[in-house]
Structures are given as structure tokens and as C-alpha cells.
Amino acid sequence: MTNKDIADIFYQLADMLEIKGDIRYKIIAYRKAADGIAHETQDLAELRRQGELRTIPGVGEKIEAKIGELLDTGKLRLYEELKQEIPDGVLSLLSVPDVGPKTAWLIYQKLGIHSIPDLEQAARAGKLRTLPGLGVKSEEKILHGIEVLHRRSPRIPLGVALPVAQELVAGLAACPQARQVIAVGSLRRRKATVGDLDIMAASSQPQAVVDCFVGLPLVGEVVSHGDTKATVILKDGVQADLMVLAAEHYGSLMQHFTGSKEHNVHLRELSLSKGLSFSEYGYTRRDGSAILCPAEEDVYRTIGLPWIPPELREDSGEFEAAKAGRLPRLVDLGDIKGDLHCHSNWSDGAASIEEMAQAARGRGYVYIAITDHSKSLGIAHGLDEERLHARQKEIDALNARLAPFRVLSGVEVDIKADATLDLPDEALAQLDIVVASIHSGFRQDRQRMTQRLIAAMRNPHVDIIGHPTGILLGEREAYDVDFEALLAVAQDTGTVLEVNAMPNRLDLDDVHVRRAVERGVKLAISTDAHRPDVLATIVLGLGMARRGWAEAKDVVNTMTMEKLRAQLK
DNA sequence: GCCGTTTTCGGCCCGACTGTTTTCAGTCG
Numbered sequence: 001m002t003n004k005d006i007a008d009i010f011y012q013l014a015d016m017l018e019i020k021g022d023i024r025y026k027i028i029a030y031r032k033a034a035d036g037i038a039h040e041t042q043d044l045a046e047l048r049r050q051g052e053l054r055t056i057p058g059v060g061e062k063i064e065a066k067i068g069e070l071l072d073t074g075k076l077r078l079y080e081e082l083k084q085e086i087p088d089g090v091l092s093l094l095s096v097p098d099v100g101p102k103t104a105w106l107i108y109q110k111l112g113i114h115s116i117p118d119l120e121q122a123a124r125a126g127k128l129r130t131l132p133g134l135g136v137k138s139e140e141k142i143l144h145g146i147e148v149l150h151r152r153s154p155r156i157p158l159g160v161a162l163p164v165a166q167e168l169v170a171g172l173a174a175c176p177q178a179r180q181v182i183a184v185g186s187l188r189r190r191k192a193t194v195g196d197l198d199i200m201a202a203s204s205q206p207q208a209v210v211d212c213f214v215g216l217p218l219v220g221e222v223v224s225h226g227d228t229k230a231t232v233i234l235k236d237g238v239q240a241d242l243m244v245l246a247a248e249h250y251g252s253l254m255q256h257f258t259g260s261k262e263h264n265v266h267l268r269e270l271s272l273s274k275g276l277s278f279s280e281y282g283y284t285r286r287d288g289s290a291i292l293c294p295a296e297e298d299v300y301r302t303i304g305l306p307w308i309p310p311e312l313r314e315d316s317g318e319f320e321a322a323k324a325g326r327l328p329r330l331v332d333l334g335d336i337k338g339d340l341h342c343h344s345n346w347s348d349g350a351a352s353i354e355e356m357a358q359a360a361r362g363r364g365y366v367y368i369a370i371t372d373h374s375k376s377l378g379i380a381h382g383l384d385e386e387r388l389h390a391r392q393k394e395i396d397a398l399n400a401r402l403a404p405f406r407v408l409s410g411v412e413v414d415i416k417a418d419a420t421l422d423l424p425d426e427a428l429a430q431l432d433i434v435v436a437s438i439h440s441g442f443r444q445d446r447q448r449m450t451q452r453l454i455a456a457m458r459n460p461h462v463d464i465i466g467h468p469t470g471i472l473l474g475e476r477e478a479y480d481v482d483f484e485a486l487l488a489v490a491q492d493t494g495t496v497l498e499v500n501a502m503p504n505r506l507d508l509d510d511v512h513v514r515r516a517v518e519r520g521v522k523l524a525i526s527t528d529a530h531r532p533d534v535l536a537t538i539v540l541g542l543g544m545a546r547r548g549w550a551e552a553k554d555v556v557n558t559m560t561m562e563k564l565r566a567q568l569k
Numbered sequence: 570g571c572c573g574t575t576t577t578c579g580g581c582c583c584g585a586c587t588g589t590t591t592t593c594a595g596t597c598g
Contacts, residue, residue, distance in 0.1 A: 025581055029570035060571050098587090100596050133595085137588060185598095198598085224597095226586050231597090241598070243585095256583090261598075268582040273575070279583050 003037055003044050006070055009079055010034035010063070015091050016082040018101040032058035035262060037067075039316055041515050045071050057315075089114030097145040098138075106131055120146050153237040155193035157473050159503025159540050161238075162187065165197050168218060168240060175212035177205045180250060184257040185241075189310045190543030192506040193473060196239035200257050206244035213242045249281050251293035255300075256280035262315035263308075270319065271303055311546040330546040331525075335558040338367035339535055341412065341435050341466060341498060341526030346391050347372035348380035349530045353391075354398055357407050359532030367561055369433045370395065371410035374422040377439060383411065385427045392430070406561055408432040412466055417441030419452040421459060428461035433568055435498065435526075437466030438479070446480040453486055457495040463568045464524050465490075467500040467507040475504065483512060490521045494569065496556050499525045501541025513548025522567070524556050 014030035036058040037044065044067060047053050053064045070076050086108075093104040096116065107113050110131055113122055120143065122128055128139040156164075165183040173181040178201040182188075185198025203209045206228045213230055214222045220235040229243045245253045256264060256279065271278040275286050283291035283302055293299045297307045305322045309330055312318040321327050342356055343349035349356070353370050360368035372391070373382035383391065388411065395409045410433035414422040417440060421428070428434050436456040444452070456462050468486065469478035490497055497516055500507045505528070508516065516523060525541040527534055545555060552558040556567050 023570085026570050028581070032571080058571070062570060098596065102595060133588090133590070135589060141587085196598095224586055229585060229598090231586090243598095257598085259598085261582095265582055272580095272582080273573095275575095277583080281584085 001070060001074060003040055006044060006067060007034045007038040009070065009076060010037065010066075012091060013076075013079055013082065015094060015101065016079075016086050019086055019090065019105045020082070021101075021105075029058065029060075030063075033060075033063045034058075035315075039314070039511075041511060087114045092116060093119060096142060096149055098141050099145060103134070103142075106133070116146060116149070148233070151237060152233075152239070154474065155195050156238060157193055157503050158187065158190060158506070158543065159537060161194045161197060164234070164236070164238060165199070168197060168199055168216070168234075171216045171218060172199060172201060172209070172213055172242070175209055177203045177208040178212065178244070179203055179247065182254070184254060185259060188258050189260065189313055190540075190547055192509055192544065196241060197234075198257055199240060199242045200253055201242070201244045202247040202250045202253075203244050204246060206246070209244045210242060243280070245280065248292045248294055251295040251298045252278070252282040253280045254296045255293070258310050258313065260314050263313035263318070266315045266319055267299075267303070274303055276303070309546065311543065312549065314547075328549045328551050331542065331550050331552045331555050331558060333539060333542060335552040335555070336365070336525065336538060336542070337560065338365045338369070338557050338564075339527055339529065339538065340369040340408070340410075340433060340464060340524045340557050341371050341500070341528050342368055342535075343372055343380075343412075343528070343530045344370050346370075346387065347377075347382055351530075351532050353394060353407060355532050356529070356535075357398060357402060357405065359535050361402070361405050363535055366404070367406040367408055367564070369408035369410040369435075371412040371433065371435045374411055374413045376414050376416060376422045382414070382422070385423065388423075388427060388430070404561075410434060412437055413462070414439050415452050415456045417444070417452075419448075419455040421456065421462070425459070425461060428459070431461070433463050434461050435464045435466045436462045438470060442470055442476070442479050444479075446482060449479045450482040450485050453481065454489045457486070457489045457493050460569055462495060464496040464498050464526075466498045466526075466528070467502075467505050468497050469507050469509075469512065471505065471507050471509070473504050473506065478507070483515065487516060487519045487521050490516075491519060494522075494567075496522045496524045496567075499523050499541045499545050501525060501527045501537050501539075501544075503537060503540060506540060506544050508544065508548070510544050510547035513545055513550055515548075517548055517550050517554050522556050523550060523554055526557070 010030050011034045014027045018027045036056040040056055053059055066076055090104055090108045093099050111122055113119050123139050123143040128134050129136050165187055169181050169183055172178050181201040184200050186194045201209055210230045214225050218234050219232045221233045223231040231241050233239050243257055268278045276283045282293045291302055300307050308318050308322055344353045344356055357368055373380040375382045375384040392409055395407050398407050409431050411431055412435045415436050415438045471478040525545050527537050529535050
């Protein structure tokens with residue numbers, strides 16, 4: 001039973017208790033514990049052996065016992081009992097927009113409905129309007145909610161969301177009354193995927209800006225439209241929310257709308273303990289007087305904290321670090337001195353080595369590693385020893401011309417299913433840098449997967465493990481691998497783990513990065529670029545690294561050429 | 570059900586939008 005399984009059970013427990021109308025704060029407590037468990041990187045069974053379960057935020061005496069029950073028996077009595085009363089299908093109704101716990105329970109109790117198709121049928125038959133508190137409008141809303149549910153785009157990768165958000169921001173910025181339009185929400189926090197786009201602006205006439213927003217050409221449908229906020233669904237199915245307030249509230253609104261929810265709740269609790277109530281309008285003292293926050297820094301400063309970077313705002317220790325003056329100095333785009341995983345037209349890249357190098361130089365980098373595929377990747381026109389040798393001559397000539405800029409001669413060597421590498425050690429020894437990656441045999445069991453990666457790390461020539469977990473966002477799960485074991489070997493051998501910035505990879509993700517940083521394992525933020533313009537996607541990998549609390553010292557491609565050479569095996 | 574430079578008991582984030590319940594509950598972010 002994984003941490004995620006256990007967290008899911010507590011989330012469901014919270015839903016079920018909410019449906020039954022249990023005490024609100026008990027429900028909040030279960031959700032908070034579930035959040036804590038979901039964010040825990042250590043195995044719960046292991047934590048329990050060490051008697052450390054209560055260190056998880058939100059886990060107290062009762063929930064500790066329930067985790068124990070789950071780990072011992074695989075079941076939870078309270079959960080089983082509630083499932084008798086509330087069929088699974090009732091919980092599924094909650095996924096329909098505008099159907100919450102009260103409505104779901106009412107519909108189940110009065111009409112016996114516990115599936116979305118049945119709900120749709122009842123709505124079409126006009127049965128919902130007969131229920132107390134529901135009318136024709138509610139019925140239409142629910143019917144529409146079901147439609148939206150079917151049509152709505154799932155979470156979108158950050159790399160896809162960013163340009164859409166930019167377009168939306170530009171569109172809104174053209175509204176005459178809109179000032180300081182920016183994208184906030186999970187996009188600003190640089191989550192690997194975002195559920196919707198959150199946009200905000202300042203204006204002395206918020207309503208005019210909201211009116212302008214709902215009329216933008218990108219907008220497909222208006223879900224709600226008030227004086228200060230609106231929700232729309234764009235023509236491509238993505239939901240976008242807008243909030244607008246006067247400039248004097250700009251900082252508090254930005255803080256509020258950037259989230260996360262958990263971070264905001266923590267910040268507001270902290271404020272209350274200092275006699276202040278906080279909302280997007282700013283602080284209110286107990287006597288009702290206001291403290292305005294035109295800048296986001298004002299929000300944190302008012303409660304005695306330094307500004308917290310958006311990427312850290314997940315309530316996973318950032319307040320404690322801020323209070324202690326121990327916030328990390330996160331790695332920044334300006335720290336990056338090169339890209340250590342790129343392809344050229346010697347394998348499956350679209351550009352020459354020189355074109356890639358010039359693009360890197362144009363970004364202010366001082367080096368780029370050309371890491372073409374190795375021979376077993378036939379479709380990628382992978383290199384054998386002979387072609388590696390030929391390529392080396394081209395790189396040498398280029399380096400003579402481009403100095404002090406440096407092209408590192410490298411390879412992305414395939415880790416084959418039998419745990420051997422696709423090129424002999426003698427060939428690898430000739431290269432400046434070796435990235436080793438898995439491109440086949442993803443379905444091997446945990447032990448074999450882990451052994452393959454460990455074997456690669458123990459090779460004296462392998463510098464970096466490429467896209468270490470193999471995840472493809474929305475397409476393929478990460479391979480089953482013992483990440484803690486990998487970290488131990490990475491540390492032991494000085495092997496670097498990659499943060500691959502491809503929009504559909506983002507691998508390592510934030511959680512893995514944080515664990516690696518805690519263990520002192522070094523990272524490389526790399527684009528895996530097959531074209532010069534793709535070098536710009538480094539910002540996506542940077543987002544993961546920053547969300548994982550990585551500083552420049554944790555990232556090898558912030559090093560000068562000399563230091564990097566010393567770092568590489 | 571959790572938790573404590575206010576507290577081991579009494580708190581627990583805050584506001585907008587919508588529909589229907591003529592004063593507010595439900596849902597959402």
C-alpha cells in the first residue's frame with residue numbers, strides 16, 4: 001500500500017464525512033492529513049517503524065492509529081462502514097461542477113441516484129427541479145456541468161500552458177482599463193501541470209476589465225461573470241479565471257491568487273495569531289482598520305517574514321524556513337552556464353552542432369554538451385564508435401573557432417534491458433561527458449529497473465543519468481524504481497541526476513529534486529533539445545528545480561567550465 | 570481531528586458568485 005493509496009483513502013473519508021454532514025473541522029483535519037501524507041517522500045511503513053508518523057503535518061493520535069490499521073490489515077473499519085452507507089457512485093457525483101456534498105447527498109437520498117449517467121438522465125427528465133432547494137436553473141446548471149466534465153481538458157503540461165497564458169495576458173492587457181496584467185496560480189508556482197489559467201490585473205474600474213475579459217476572442221464560454229472576477233472556458237477547452245482589484249490591493253491579490261491553497265491557509269492562520277485577518281484585499285486589524293499591500297512583499301513583511309518565492313508556496317516547510325531566515329537562494333536562469341543534454345543532426349537532432357553551439361552562445365552560455373544517441377537507438381540514427389570518432393573531428397574544429405566557448409563532446413548512451421551500456425567503456429572514455437538513459441524495457445520490475453540504473457551509475461564514465469524516472473506527463477507512468485537506493489549510489493559515485501526540461505517529461509519532478517537536494521546529490525538541468533530554439537525550455541526544468549528547493553550549488557550546469565570538468569568523472 | 574511565542578481547550582482562512590430559501594446556503598477558488 002503506497003503513500004498515495006493511503007492519502008486517497010483519507011481524501012475519500014473526508015468526502016464521505018462531508019456528504020454525511022459531519023463536523024466541518026474534522027473533515028478539514030482529514031484533508032490536511034491526506035495532504036501531509038501525499039507530500040511525504042518517505043515510505044509510511046518505514047516512518048511508522050521509526051515512530052515518526054506524527055511528524056507528518058496533520059497526523060495526530062487518531063489518524064496515526066488509522067494509518068497503522070491500514071498498514072497492518074490493508075483495510076480501515078471506519079472507511080468500510082462509511083462505504084456501506086455511501087456507494088462509490090455518490091462520491092463520483094462530486095466531480096460534476098456545481099454538485100457538492102450537500103447536493104450529491106440530497107440527490108442520492110431522494111432519487112437513489114449514484115452515477116453520473118443516472119444523474120444526467122434524471123436532469124433531462126426534469127426530476128431534479130422537484131427537490132427542495134433546487135430549481136430549473138440548478139437542473140440546467142448540473143446538466144451543463146456534466147457536459148463540461150466530459151469536454152474539459154485534463155491538466156495541461158506547464159510548457160503548453162505558458163504560451164496560452166501569455167496570449168491571454170496580452171489580450172487582456174489591450175483592454176484600456178487593465179493595468180499590470182499577469183498570470184498567477186499554479187502556473188506562477190511552476191507546477192509541472194496546471195489545471196486552469198489564473199490571470200489578474202489592477203484597475204480603478206475592475207468591472208470594465210472583467211467585461212472586457214469575457215469578450216476576448218479566445219473565450220468560448222462564460223461560466224460566471226461578476227464585478228471583480230469571472231470564470232470562462234477558452235475555445236480550446238481550458239478554464240481561465242480572472243480577478244481584478246484596485247492597485248492598492250495588487251500585492252495582496254497576487255499573493256492570494258498565486259496560492260497554493262495550503263500556503264494561503266497557513267499564511268492566514270499565522271496572521272490571525274498576530275491579530276490580523278488577511279484576504280485578497282489586504283490585512284484587517286482587530287479594530288477593523290486596514291493595512292494595504294500594493295506589493296506582494298508587503299504581505300509577507302507585515303507578518304515579519306521575507307518574501308517567499310512562488311515555487312516554494314506549498315506549505316511544505318517554507319514558513320518555517322522563512323521564519324528561521326533559512327529560505328534557499330533558488331537557482332536562477334542567470335546562474336545557468338550551459339546545457340548538458342542536446343542532440344545534433346549527427347543523430348536525431350534537426351540542427352548542426354554549430355547551430356546548436358551558436359544558439360547556446362546567444363543565450364549567454366559558455367558551454368554546450370552535444371549528447372547524440374548511441375547506436376542501438378536505430379530510429380534516432382544513433383552513433384557507433386566510428387561515427388563518434390568522425391563527429392569528434394568536427395567538434396575539435398568548432399572548439400578551435402569558438403573558444404573560449406566550449407562544445408563538450410558527449411553521448412546519450414542507452415542503458416539496455418540487460419543493464420549493459422550501448423557503447424564499450426573505451427568509446428565512453430574518449431568523450432567529455434556521458435549521459436546514460438533508459439529508452440526501452442520500461443516494464444521491468446522494481447528490482448531490475450533499479451539495478452539497471454545503479455549499474456549505469458557505477459560505470460566510471462557515466463556522468464549523468466538522463467530523465468531518471470521515465471515519466472511522460474499524461475502518457476506514461478514513471479518506471480517502478482527504488483529512488484532512495486538511486487540517491488545513495490548517486491552520492492557514492494558522484495553521478496549527477498538530470499532534471500529533463502522537455503515539456504512532456506519534467507523528470508526529475510519537484511518532489512524527487514527536493515529529496516535529491518536533501519541528500520546532497522547533484523543535479524543537471526537540461527533541455528534534451530533537438531533544435532536550437534528548444535534551448536529556451538530550460539525555464540521549465542528550472543521551475544522543477546526551484547520547486548524542489550535547489551540552489552545554484554546543487555546544479556552542475558551553473559558551474560564554470562573548469563569546475564564542471566572537475567565535477568565530471 | 571489537530572494543535573499551541575495567545576492556548577492542553579477552544580479555536581480552526583476568506584470572499585465572490587449564483588440561485589432561490591425573502592436573508593442565506595452551497596459551491597468554488
